[in-house]
Amino acid sequence: MAWIQINTVVKEALAEPLSDALMESGACSVTFEDAKDQPIFEPEIGTTPIWSTTKVVGLFDAETDAKQVIETLTNLLPEISAQHYKIEQLEDKDWIRAWMDQFQPMRFGDRLWIVPSWLEPPQADAVNLMLDPGMAFGTGTHPTTALCLTWLDQHAPEGLNVIDYGCGSGILALAANKLGALTVTGTDIDPQAILASQQNAQRNQADIPFALVKDFDSEPVDLLIANILAGPLKELAEEFDRLLKPGGTLVLSGLLATQAKELQRHYQSIGIELDTLKTNEEWGLLAGTKSC
Template sequence: MAWIQINTIVDENLAETLSDAFMEAGACSVTFEDAKDQPIYEPELGTTPVWKNTKVVGLIDAEMDPNDVIATVTAMLPQISAEAYKVEQLEDKDWIRAWMDQFKPMRFGDRLWIVPSWSEPPEKDAVNLMLDPGMAFGTGTHPTTALCLTWLDQHTPSGLNVIDYGCGSGILALAAQKLGAQTVSGTDIDPQAILASQQNAERNHESIHFALVKDFDSEPVDLLVANILAGPLKELSTEFDRLLKPGGQLVLSGLLETQAAELQAHYATLGIQLNTLQTKEEWALLSGFKN
């Protein structure tokens, strides 16, 4: 099926309004892109991050007339002239296959492989986690996920009770389970994450309890892994302290290397010493023990 893109660059105050206008005009989807290389590392929870200069891209069926769409959008937003919009014909190809081709089997540490559900494991006798990325975060491609997976491979959770807090696709919970954990549970604030995690557990023939944060409860565990963001990691410190046994181990990622020292100091006030720092690109992982 062929598609047409219509895009323009606006300031952050108009991005959401233009997105709504595109949808009203018949667009199948609208995406935001950074127009000026302005990274957004840590948006506020529950918000849609936009850039000061945001490229708004509306996708329409090639059978629609892009001039009609632009005319409709311009009528709703006259402050953006019709000449500001750029129209591009997209190549007609199998977009699902193109998306699937982005994900290849990946190895973490000595024996852990993350294998897309449509691929064959490269090493049959390795610890293979079959994953469908779905709509939830967590495929192993992001540096913080890679740091956590490598840590789990190097520090076998065999016989431990484990929580994956902010489970995303369930990738860390499944890795812990396949690496020998006694029990594993996972939680997230996003219902889609819980659904994706449950489906990935079924795909791997593993029994793991996943629940939304509002419904999640657990006895203190031996190991808690949280790959979120620095702000939530700080806000959740007392909850993590409650969920850890004395002597329990805490692994935190999703933070920038420049944020590590502040988190270490904060957790030290609770008696949790995060003494080990590992980095990948500009991202970091902290690990340590509760006194």
């Protein structure tokens, strides 16, 4: 099926109104893109990141009258003149196949592989996680996920009880399970993450219970790993302390390397020494133990 895109670049305040106008004008979907290379490292939880200068793109069926759409848009949002909109034809191709082709098997550490569920594992005798990225964060491509997976490969949680806090696609919970953990549980604030995690657990024949944070509780465990953001990592310090056994290990990622010292000081104040820092690009991972 062929498509067209209608797009323009606007200031932050107009991004959401334009998105609404595009949907009202018949768009199948609307996406936001960074128009000026302005990375957003830590958006507030539950929000959609919007850049100060944002490219807003509406996707339409190729049979759509683009000029009529733009006329409708200018009536709905007269702040944006018609000449600012661009119309682009999209190549007619198999978009699902193009999306799938983006993902290839990835190796972390010595023996851990993340393999898209539609591909064969490169090494049948390795520790292979068959993963469907779905709509949840966590495919192994982000530096923080890679840091966590490599740490797990190097510190296999054999015989340990583990919590994956902020499970996303369930990738870290699955890795812990495959690497010999005694029990693994996972939690997230996003229902889509719970669904994706459950589906990936079934795909890997792994018995891992996942629950929304509001429904989650656990006895203290040997290892808690959280790949979220620096702000929530700081806010959750007392909860992590409660969920961790004395002498247990805490692994935190999702933080920028420049945020590590502040988090180390904060956790030290409650008796958790995060004395290991690993970095990948500008991102960091902290690991350490809770005092006995």
